Amino acid sequence: MAYDDNNIFAKILRGEAPCFKVYEDEKTFAFMDVMPQVDMHTLVIPKFPAENLFDLSPEYAAAMATTVQTVARAVKNASDKPGVMIAQLNGSEAGQTVFHIHTHIIPREGGIDLKFHARDLADFKLLEAQAEKIIQNL
Ligand code: AMP
Numbered sequence: 430m431a432y433d434d435n436n437i438f439a440k441i442l443r444g445e446a447p448c449f450k451v452y453e454d455e456k457t458f459a460f461m462d463v464m465p466q467v468d469m470h471t472l473v474i475p476k477f478p479a480e481n482l483f484d485l486s487p488e489y490a491a492a493m494a495t496t497v498q499t500v501a502r503a504v505k506n507a508s509d510k511p512g513v514m515i516a517q518l519n520g521s522e523a524g525q526t527v528f529h530i531h532t533h534i535i536p537r538e539g540g541i542d543l544k545f546h547a548r549d550l551a552d553f554k555l556l557e558a559q560a561e562k563i564i565q566n567l
Pocket of ligand 1: 448464517524526
């Protein structure tokens with residue numbers, strides 16, 4: 430399937446849709462998931478028009494991995510959770526719902542289950558405060 434540049438993450442990259450940004454560099458962008466599975470669920474995307482990992486250039490795959498490491502460290506410190514889950518879904522059969530490649534950063538601790546994937550919109554004031562805390566830990 431051809432990349433659809435009207436997907437929501439492409440719009441966020443172009444500044445046509447709002448987001449709670451936590452990090453940006455030449456090749457990548459990171460922001461809060463608006464339907465988080467836990468507090469501080471964050472997404473990292475490359476500035477490259479690829480649906481999934483198989484369509485991404487090695488250069489941008491490397492840049493995304495580097496940014497995931499940087500932002501995951503900040504999320505871990507900001508959330509004060511002992512574990513961090515990194516997830517990246519390829520294809521609707523794998524559960525992918527937005528077709529611009531992205532990596533999930535999800536802080537975890539024992540006994541706390543994940544909420545449903547992409548279901549409930551979070552309180553925007555809460556997301557704003559969480560983004561600010563992550564930025565302070567970068
Ligand atoms: P996936 O199912 O791996 O494609 O994940 C897509 C993620 O994007 C889900 O966790 C959604 O909650 C999240 N999401 C969808 N729309 C937005 C948006 N406008 N801003 C931030 N996150 C979003």
